[in-house]
Amino acid sequence: MRLRLLKAIAFILLASALLFLLWRGDGYLLIAYGTKTIEMTLWVAALALVVLYLAFWFARKVLIGSAEMVRRFREIFLFGSVERAQKRAATGMVDYLTGDWLEARKKLLRTLDKVEYPLANYIAAARSSFEMGDEAEADNILDKALSLAHSELPVALTRARLHVQAERYEEAINILKPIDIKMPRQAAVLDLMHHIYIAQKNWRALEDLFPAMRKAKVLSNTEFDALEQMLACEKMKTLSEQVKSLLVAERLPALQNLWRSYSRSLQKNPAVVAAYAEALATHYQDQEAEVLVRKALNNDWYAPLVNLYGRLQVKEIHSQIRTLESWLKEHGQDANVLLSLGRVMLRNQQWELARDYFQRSMNLQASVETTMEMARLMEKMGDHKKSSDLYQQGLLLAEQKK
Incomplete structure (x- = not known):
């Protein structure tokens, strides 16, 4: 705004000075170039200057307007208008959600440079390519998505999820671990990692991940309780396998130590009790298992414990x-x-x-x-x-x- 005002003031001053000079006399202008000379009065020179300026201004407007018109016609006839591109992108998303991978990829890729936030389109197009079996194309699309600002996390998550879908769990973990170090406590990253560890039955890694998951509130309280119960059961089963290498007399203390390390709420959980009782029975501690199962069933009826009770061989x-x-x-x-x-x-x-x-x-x-x-x-x-x-x-x- 200030620049325009200064330009206007400068133009007025210049025009005023020129008019003043013209008013004072009929001076003339002589232009010599080689053997050629051009001579005219100042009034004619000023008029010629104004005409040249207007001609230049008009030509510039015509050129700019023509270029814009060509661009618009090109968009409309070759690629469609922005509005049409947005509609096509929206229908591409619908195709993606309904599983029409070919149409989804085609529409989404053609409109990537027409939508305001293309990252979702990149990801949907990559997943569509993956579903069609074209993993190389999916990687190529995700590489392009990485050039967008602040897109590392969603692109990395998409890559990892595609690996998980193909049951390549180690590749997925190798993608997620650096992201977890760079951007710790990302709920989506931790949630995907915990699902991978469950699929791998990597209970030790899942146990190490558990505190970070709780801090990031990845799951609901009910889901956390279920996960904690599952980890306790799996730890007991793993230990039951490991103590087979010990003498029979040494096995019970090892199982008891793990049981005592559990919280009171876990020790009252019927599924955890069943895992411990099963481990005791496996290592010839049926008598101790019988007492444990009987007390648990008197407090909380649980079908697997009832089934186990009949298999215990007590004196x-x-x-x-x-x-x-x-x-x-x-x-x-x-x-x-x-x-x-x-x-x-x-x-x-x-x-x-x-x-x-x-x-x-x-x-x-x-x-x-x-x-x-x-x-x-x-x-x-x-x-x-x-x-x-x-x-x-x-x-x-x-x-x-x-």
Whole structure:
């Protein structure tokens, strides 16, 4: 604004000075070039100067207007107007969301330089190329997206997700770790890393990641509790495998130390109790497992614990039977209680009672476990045809569950 004002003042002063000079006399202007000379009055020279200026100004406007018109016509006829490009980009996004990868990629790539924020279009076009099996093109599009300002995080996440989709977990982690160092506590990065570690069953890495996830509030409180429970169970299972190399007498203290390291809330969690009890039973600590499972079930009914209770081989088998029978009074329609009773009766060589409990359990819920237990019992009782039929039935159930 100030520059325009100064120019206007300068023009007025110059015009005033010129008019003053012209008013004072009829002076003339002589221009000599080689043997050529041009002579004219100052009035004619001033008029010629004004005409030249106006001609130059008009020619400049015509050229600029023509160039703009050519550009607009070129956009309209070759690429479409900006409005049309935005509409085409929007329909490309719809094609992407509905899985029409070919149309999505074509529309999105043609309108990349027409939309105000093209990063989403780059990412959608890259994913479309990947879904079509053209990974090289997807990488090329993402490389172009990297030239945009502040696009490193979304591009890196997209690359990592494409690797995860192709089950190339190590490549995905190699992309995410530098991003996590450069931009720590990014919820999207931590969330993707935790899903990768679960897929890899890399519980140690997931445990190390857990505090950062909690600080970044990656999951809800309910999801964090479920993840913490899963980690506790998997740690117990891993330790159960590791202690197999120890003497039997050394295994129980190792399992107990890990159990004591858990919080009170985890020790009350039925799934974590089941993992610990399973580990105890695996290492011949059925008696201690029985006490743990019985107390847990008296507080919180949990089907896997009921199932495990019937597999525990304790010395006081009659006490175990009485416990199961007391549960049966409260949970008479629980197939797991009946299965456990059948197992204990089978171990106690009360075959008729075992068959009755197995049959009642099968009537309530068809399961591979119960069918196989009944098949083994029929074999012990000499009914080989019935046993063979039950084995076949169990195999069929197992196939249906796959």
